[in-house]
Amino acid sequence: MGIALIAVSGCMERLFYHPEAGPTPPPAQGIELVSFASADGTALVGWFIPARSAPQPAPTILHVHGNAGNITSHDWFSAYLPPAGFNVFIFDYRGYGQSAGRATRRRDLIADADAALDVLLARPDVNPGTIGVYGQSLGGGIALNLAAARPEIRSVVTESAFASWRLVAATALGGDPPGFLARVVAWVFIRDHDRPDDAIARIDRPVLVLHGGDDEIVPPSHGRRLGAAGGPGTRFVELPGGRHNSLRESHPQIEGMIIDFFRATLIDAPGPAGHDAIRTDDDDPDG
Known part of the structure; x- marks a missing residue:
């Protein structure tokens, strides 16, 4: 029975990808x-987009x-960063685009991101002390x-x-907040290791969490929790x-906001960003 549940759980996880x-x-x-290549040898592909009108090595954002989709349906999320003086490296996980393999486990995708970071650390046009990540x-x-x-x-x-x-997963099944049955189904079939809210608690560097108040796929309660x-x-x-x-x-x-955050944390003297919860448009740099 236990083996069967593990197998079903693995199949359910594939629904995330x-x-x-x-x-x-x-x-x-x-x-x-x-x-x-990822740690297990899976061949991966990415695009390195150099900063415009900025001396190299420039600060670099791992996207x-x-x-x-794949790279071609996501590169626009960070297209404004190279004109602002940042290199961008966007890559496809295994099974996406021209990358080999299959996306079946979150730990494989984390390993793929880890390998992408190693690529940046080995490049002469990347300052290893000024690398940020956008997800x-x-x-x-x-x-x-x-x-x-x-x-x-x-x-x-x-x-x-x-x-x-x-x-x-429970939210997708039963709304926000999910009902009892949706929670039970998610608890039985979805393993919850590598939780983002556990990960963020271990990060001692600046983090900016952005979330739309009417997000129809991941409710804003997730952003608040993070x-x-x-x-x-x-x-x-x-x-x-x-x-x-469609936040933009x-x-x-x-x-x-993102440009200012990365400039403050990667180019200017790094320091705590301050822990606050803001639910207004007061940060509009255009006033």
Whole structure:
């Protein structure tokens, strides 16, 4: 019985991942196609997008993307960073895009992100003391686990991330908050190791948690939970009316917020970001 439950749990976990595999269009001119390997030898592919009009080595952001599609459907989430003076490295997990293998376990995806960080640390055009990570949706949870394990990550931004694998599954089944039956089903079939809210509690560097107030996929309660679980360097910002994949449409100021955060934590003297929960638009840099 126990073996059967473990097998079913593994099958259920695959529901978190919706890769689009196969050849992807070549990157635009000036973007480097990078091939590398995860710890188990799985071949992975990423794009290194150099900072514009900035001396190298420049501060660099590792972009850990969401659960569907591949690089080509996620690169726009960080496209504003190279013009602002940051290198960006976005990669495909195993089973996504041109990366080999299959996405079946979260620990494999965390290992893929770990290998991507090692790629950056080995590059002469990357300052190893100025590396941040940006994770959107699923990528937020992966990014938090990476940062908790790797002090080379100097600061973290998550956008629309969930706090618990089991809880987000229960929410998908039974709404927010999930009912008793949804919680039971999630408890039985979804293992909850590598929880993002556990990971953020272990990070002693600045973290910016962004979440839309009307997120239809990962309810804002997850962002609040992450903000509450984080240490003194964690800041939570809830954006009223914001939805899961379209925060920039309703709140274009978040790009400026992220740029300012990474400049403050990677370029200026690093320090605690301050632990506060903000649920207004008062951070609009445009006033």
